Amino acid sequence: MYAIWRTFGVRVECWVGYKEIKRQVIDCLNKGYVSHEQRNDIDVKNLLAIGQVSLEEVGEIIGRSRGNDYSSSLHHFDSSITVHIIKTRRAGHNWYVKWYFVEPNSVFISVHH
Amino acid sequence: MKIFKVGESQKAACNKCQSFENATFQLRDVPFSDGTGVVKKVLVGVCDKCESVTVLPHQSTPAVKRQYEAKRKPVEGRLPAHLIDILNLATMEIGATADFVPSMMKYYIHSLSEDEKSAKKIANYLQSDLAKGRSEKRLSLKGRKIFEDIEHLKSLSHIENTTDLLKGIILKINEDVLVKKRLKSIENLKNIMAAVA
Numbered sequence: 326m327y328a329i330w331r332t333f334g335v336r337v338e339c340w341v342g343y344k345e346i347k348r349q350v351i352d353c354l355n356k357g358y359v360s361h362e363q364r365n366d367i368d369v370k371n372l373l374a375i376g377q378v379s380l381e382e383v384g385e386i387i388g389r390s391r392g393n394d395y396s397s398s399l400h401h402f403d404s405s406i407t408v409h410i411i412k413t414r415r416a417g418h419n420w421y422v423k424w425y426f427v428e429p430n431s432v433f434i435s436v437h438h
Numbered sequence: 439m440k441i442f443k444v445g446e447s448q449k450a451a452c453n454k455c456q457s458f459e460n461a462t463f464q465l466r467d468v469p470f471s472d473g474t475g476v477v478k479k480v481l482v483g484v485c486d487k488c489e490s491v492t493v494l495p496h497q498s499t500p501a502v503k504r505q506y507e508a509k510r511k512p513v514e515g516r517l518p519a520h521l522i523d524i525l526n527l528a529t530m531e532i533g534a535t536a537d538f539v540p541s542m543m544k545y546y547i548h549s550l551s552e553d554e555k556s557a558k559k560i561a562n563y564l565q566s567d568l569a570k571g572r573s574e575k576r577l578s579l580k581g582r583k584i585f586e587d588i589e590h591l592k593s594l595s596h597i598e599n600t601t602d603l604l605k606g607i608i609l610k611i612n613e614d615v616l617v618k619k620r621l622k623s624i625e626n627l628k629n630i631m632a633a634v635a
Contacts, residue, residue, distance in 0.1 A: 360450075360493050360496060361499075362492070363493060367502055370471070376507075377503070400451065403451075429440065432451075
């Protein structure tokens with residue numbers, strides 16, 4: 326019984342956390358509080374940075390993703406920063422979106438398919 | 439949207455320093471990661487510690503997009519219909535369909551751009567009667583390297599006009615695949631067809 330409660334509890338917590346993360350990133354996309362992490366060049370794998378997808382399109386991709394499309398990890402350089410990853414299928418493509426929050430921005434690392 | 443000005447700063451992950459460092463916004467010439475070009479004087483965040491470019495504010499995206507797409511403009515030409523027929527026939531000759539035409543053209547453009555001797559002969563094909571005729575059909579070729587390859591081939595072949603260059607290349611394909619049926623050319627095309635099929 327405890328095991329069922331614990332599993333259920335963890336899932337609800339993840340689901341609520343994910344909903345809040347989605348809300349935050351979509352809010353950033355809507356307001357244009359967006360920047361892109363770079364490694365001394367302009368990463369062509371970040372389709373949002375190079376203007377091959379719009380803020381609205383990325384908002385839609387993230388907005389339509391589900392909890393089981395989502396995972397997270399800690400940033401290698403700073404464990405207080407969580408890196409969010411969404412792998413989801415949209416418009417015939419398997420999308421990979423990776424970002425973290427640095428107030429007030431969402432900082433995108435990858436947006437590609 | 440938060441608009442950054444030159445001289446403002448924010449924290450950003452620096453891959454070289456392996457830490458979050460202060461980045462100051464500056465105008466820099468920044469290359470694309472695939473080596474296809476450089477965005478000139480674009481506003482980016484530069485690490486205060488190591489001078490690496492660490493962040494691109496979204497306000498710079500329109501400038502990046504313009505440069506990215508300029509390098510990837512399709513190469514287009516209006517051609518006599520019989521030249522398109524030659525390309526379609528050449529694809530049939532190697533057992534492919536007309537869908538293979540762009541790949542075949544890109545292969546020829548790239549290999550000729552790396553073969554100065556053959557490139558110089560392209561102009562000879564323009565003397566042929568097949569090079570003449572009303573231009574009624576359009577050929578459009580897209581790709582990351584096509585623009586550079588065409589520009590390089592223009593300088594090697596001394597053909598300045600894109601349409602003339604395309605005509606010459608098509609007539610070279612005609613000679614290799616349909617007239618002389620050169621085994622090496624046909625085998626190369628068959629291998630590419632197998633890879634892209």
